[in-house]
Amino acid sequence: MQKGILLVLMLLLSFAAQAENYSKQPGAQAFVDEMVAKHDFDRAYVEGLMLQATRKDRILEAIARPAEKTKEWKDYRKIFIQNSRISKGRVFMQTHADTLARAEQEYGVPAEIITAIIGVETRYGSNKGSYRVVDSLSTLAFDYPKRSKFFRGQLEQYLLLVREQGFDPLAIKGSYAGAMGYGQFIPSSYRHYAVDFDGDGVADIINNPVDAIGSVANYFKQHGWQKGELVTVTATASADHDDALIDKKLKPKYTVADLQQAGFVPSQTLDQNAQATIMGLQGEAGMEYWVGLKNFYVISRYNHSRLYSMAVFQLSESF
Numbered sequence: 347m348q349k350g351i352l353l354v355l356m357l358l359l360s361f362a363a364q365a366e367n368y369s370k371q372p373g374a375q376a377f378v379d380e381m382v383a384k385h386d387f388d389r390a391y392v393e394g395l396m397l398q399a400t401r402k403d404r405i406l407e408a409i410a411r412p413a414e415k416t417k418e419w420k421d422y423r424k425i426f427i428q429n430s431r432i433s434k435g436r437v438f439m440q441t442h443a444d445t446l447a448r449a450e451q452e453y454g455v456p457a458e459i460i461t462a463i464i465g466v467e468t469r470y471g472s473n474k475g476s477y478r479v480v481d482s483l484s485t486l487a488f489d490y491p492k493r494s495k496f497f498r499g500q501l502e503q504y505l506l507l508v509r510e511q512g513f514d515p516l517a518i519k520g521s522y523a524g525a526m527g528y529g530q531f532i533p534s535s536y537r538h539y540a541v542d543f544d545g546d547g548v549a550d551i552i553n554n555p556v557d558a559i560g561s562v563a564n565y566f567k568q569h570g571w572q573k574g575e576l577v578t579v580t581a582t583a584s585a586d587h588d589d590a591l592i593d594k595k596l597k598p599k600y601t602v603a604d605l606q607q608a609g610f611v612p613s614q615t616l617d618q619n620a621q622a623t624i625m626g627l628q629g630e631a632g633m634e635y636w637v638g639l640k641n642f643y644v645i646s647r648y649n650h651s652r653l654y655s656m657a658v659f660q661l662s663e664s665f
């Protein structure tokens with residue numbers, strides 16, 4: 347009888363040990379095969395990573411929880427446009443003034459916008475995430491069927507990234523979704539847009555603010571940032587304005603002239619032919635109308651959300 351209990355206990359223990367990592371998970375085993383065949387990784391190396399990669403239920407809980415979709419602008423705004431984030435942003439701008447000026451010169455993106463992104467994403471690098479990226483991406487790749495294809499792809503990109511940059515794959519931490527560093531780049535963005543802005547041979551946006559600043563600027567440039575152009579301006583809506591134009595796709599598909607025709611008058615003189623959207627945001631004092639221009643759309647390429655993009659813009663204006 348005792349022997350039987352012991353056997354059951356041992357089986358349970360070995361099952362628990364297996365459940366904690368991804369070495370025996372069929373999806374992860376197929377992933378190992380693919381990394382070996384497709385990218386010529388050493389099998390023992392990738393197997394070793396899967397043995398270290400641990401399923402984190404907190405990641406699955408976090409990703410299932412919607413964040414900004416439920417909030418109105420007046421509440422969302424308070425999270426980001428507050429005194430501590432503004433004053434820390436001013437300090438960041440002073441500390442990195444030379445680097446920000448060089449990034450602005452090279453990529454055409456204002457220092458305030460770069461700083462605001464880093465401020466919204468990680469409070470200027472003070473909160474870059476606490477999950478090991480190998481755990482978050484493995485958990486989402488192999489235990490979150492809804493988006494497993496995407497995260498499996500990011501895990502693949504992660505392995506390529508650490509090989510290219512010479513990083514320790516077990517040492518890097520990030521968000522629950524595997525976003526890393528000051529600007530929270532997911533692995534594919536890291537590989538496409540991160541730059542070595544201090545010239546030491548490594549594009550390190552995780553520990554090096556100089557590389558992080560250059561990389562955020564490059565991201566914006568590559569997504570079509572228009573140097574010296576406006577981002578968004580307020581508008582007034584006439585009594586007979588056409589609601590049907592409000593909050594359509596983030597991509598500008600109207601012209602400023604179309605918007606004026608529909609009853610939305612920008613607070614500044616704009617090029618009548620400029621591509622634009624019109625947004626209605628619920629502010630403290632009622633509905634606010636904003637004309638979104640191309641550069642607003644570019645901010646939204648960082649995070650496909652109107653509220654996010656407006657928070658970045660307004661924070662950038664507050665420094």
Ligand SMILES: [Ca+2]
Nearest residue numbers: 542544546548
């Ligand atoms: Ca560097």
